[in-house]
Amino acid sequence: MDRLRQLWKRTAAAGLAIALLAVGGCSTNPATGRPQLALISEQQEIQMGLDNDQQVRQQLGLYPDPKLQEYVNRIGQKLAAASERPNLAWTFRVIDDPVVNAFAIPGGHVYVTRGLMTHLTSEAELAGVIGHEIGHVTARHSVTQMSKQELAQIGLLAGAILSPAVADLSNLAAQGLQVLFLKYSRDDERQADQLGLRYMFQQGYDPREMPRVFEVLRRVSAAQGSGRIPGWLSTHPTEEERIRTISGEVARLGGDFSGRTVNRDEYVRTLDNVVFGQNPRDGYFVGSTFVQPELGFQIRFPDGWKTSNERSAVGAISPNQDAAVMVSLSDQSSPQAAAQRFFAQQGVQSGQEVQVSPNGLTAVSRVFGIQGSSVDYQGIASFVEHNGKVYQILGFTGTQSWQRYEEVLSGTIATFGPVRDRRALEVQPKRIAVVSLPGEMTLRDFAQRHPSTVDLQTLAIVNEAEASTRFPPGAVVKRVVGGELPTLSAAAPP
Numbered sequence: 001m002d003r004l005r006q007l008w009k010r011t012a013a014a015g016l017a018i019a020l021l022a023v024g025g026c027s028t029n030p031a032t033g034r035p036q037l038a039l040i041s042e043q044q045e046i047q048m049g050l051d052n053d054q055q056v057r058q059q060l061g062l063y064p065d066p067k068l069q070e071y072v073n074r075i076g077q078k079l080a081a082a083s084e085r086p087n088l089a090w091t092f093r094v095i096d097d098p099v100v101n102a103f104a105i106p107g108g109h110v111y112v113t114r115g116l117m118t119h120l121t122s123e124a125e126l127a128g129v130i131g132h133e134i135g136h137v138t139a140r141h142s143v144t145q146m147s148k149q150e151l152a153q154i155g156l157l158a159g160a161i162l163s164p165a166v167a168d169l170s171n172l173a174a175q176g177l178q179v180l181f182l183k184y185s186r187d188d189e190r191q192a193d194q195l196g197l198r199y200m201f202q203q204g205y206d207p208r209e210m211p212r213v214f215e216v217l218r219r220v221s222a223a224q225g226s227g228r229i230p231g232w233l234s235t236h237p238t239e240e241e242r243i244r245t246i247s248g249e250v251a252r253l254g255g256d257f258s259g260r261t262v263n264r265d266e267y268v269r270t271l272d273n274v275v276f277g278q279n280p281r282d283g284y285f286v287g288s289t290f291v292q293p294e295l296g297f298q299i300r301f302p303d304g305w306k307t308s309n310e311r312s313a314v315g316a317i318s319p320n321q322d323a324a325v326m327v328s329l330s331d332q333s334s335p336q337a338a339a340q341r342f343f344a345q346q347g348v349q350s351g352q353e354v355q356v357s358p359n360g361l362t363a364v365s366r367v368f369g370i371q372g373s374s375v376d377y378q379g380i381a382s383f384v385e386h387n388g389k390v391y392q393i394l395g396f397t398g399t400q401s402w403q404r405y406e407e408v409l410s411g412t413i414a415t416f417g418p419v420r421d422r423r424a425l426e427v428q429p430k431r432i433a434v435v436s437l438p439g440e441m442t443l444r445d446f447a448q449r450h451p452s453t454v455d456l457q458t459l460a461i462v463n464e465a466e467a468s469t470r471f472p473p474g475a476v477v478k479r480v481v482g483g484e485l486p487t488l489s490a491a492a493p494p
């Protein structure tokens with residue numbers, strides 16, 4: 001939570017620096033050759049990139065698989081070396097995140113998520129995605145865009161710095177980091193698609209694989225329903241539009257593509273054993289109960305509240321979005337020290353002590369008040385010791401609705417406690433398992449013969465197929481294994 005806020009502050013400071021430097025004149029855009037208003041120098045862009053890259057790696061975490069990292073980096077370096085900015089210190093990394101996403105930051109740092117990796121089926125598709133992100137960097141989209149977006153955030157931040165609890169609430173509402181990136185204009189996206197196609201084509205890849213990426217995105221998007229999808233999906237032109245546009249571009253390239261690189265099997269094989277979907281080791285929900293198996297704690301949020309598990313905090317917001325409970329780790333060594341630190345913050349008022357002792361754990365709990373810029377908040381701050389760590393649990397609401405929520409908030413805090421069920425602690429993630437088919441079969445047959453722990457629709461999406469698609473003998477097909485969660489009763493407090 002704190003680190004998220006720091007990143008937010010830091011990138012906003014960079015935005016301010018850009019605004020001050022905006023007097024700089026026009027330069028030529030490296031990718032398009034057209035003049036462009038350059039807000040920062042290349043040297044500044046590179047420095048900003050290094051700072052932000054470090055933050056991204058810390059905040060989002062790299063997927064711990066050196067072979068997969070190497071594979072993605074190798075393809076990225078090849079594409080970037082032939083781009084208009086070959087001399088940037090390009091990096092290409094796989095982020096340990098289940099969301100289907102890819103993004104780039106200034107200076108030449110490109111990230112793809114493991115979620116994206118597990119949904120693609122060829123190296124040529126991956127080259128298309130990476131090429132698109134390289135395009136944002138070579139055309140310097142991110143530079144101009146980050147400055148615009150961050151300037152807009154400064155207003156929001158003034159409030160955030162004032163009151164940490166409000167910042168946490170807005171962070172939770174914004175669902176973490178992804179919102180920071182990828183607010184490009186549609187024209188920028190179209191240009192990045194074109195550049196991506198150009199780069200992958202130049203490296204000998206089959207350009208017909210590029211529209212397939214958008215088809216995957218379209219299906220992932222449709223399967224998730226109306227819910228917003230961060231990054232790639234939410235800010236780009238519709239997938240239908242992109243498929244049309246890029247298919248047109250591919251047709252214009254003309255000629256025979258049959259000898260070009262696709263590398264389907266090789267790509268799919270690199271995905272063997274890669275974690276698929278949410279990793280329950282990062283914490284998981286069974287109903288409204290959250291279980292953190294690595295730290296060995298659980299907490300039950302009120303039914304019907306919207307829950308969110310971020311890297312550094314877990315929390316829930318009431319249906320009216322007027323109350324929240326958040327759990328995070330304190331860096332203090334005792335509940336007393338953590339409480340002291342919390343109440344020493346500017347603008348935080350300490351109220352009466354409350355007797356909340358979650359599951360008999362040592363705790364210090366107090367009522368607190370915070371003067372926000374528009375609303376005043378009231379809540380309970382509980383500092384609980386468990387397994388040698390100190391947790392900060394905040395339950396808060398607007399002062400107006402304190403009476404209405406007080407009992408729910410303290411009741412929720414009281415459900416915090418150790419996980420006693422071994423199965424709940426030993427939970428493992430789902431993983432991709434690659435199968436080479438012994439004979440011809442449809443995907444439906446395959447799902448029967450080699451059962452997966454995801455439904456047929458999901459299996460069809462990750463294999464870019466339909467249930468009725470016939471695979472030839474020897475085809476490599478993905479299945480998804482493991483990752484079953486314990487039942488609710490097993491995870492419920494004893």
Ligand SMILES: [Zn+2]
Nearest residue numbers: 136184189192
């Ligand atoms: Zn893009």
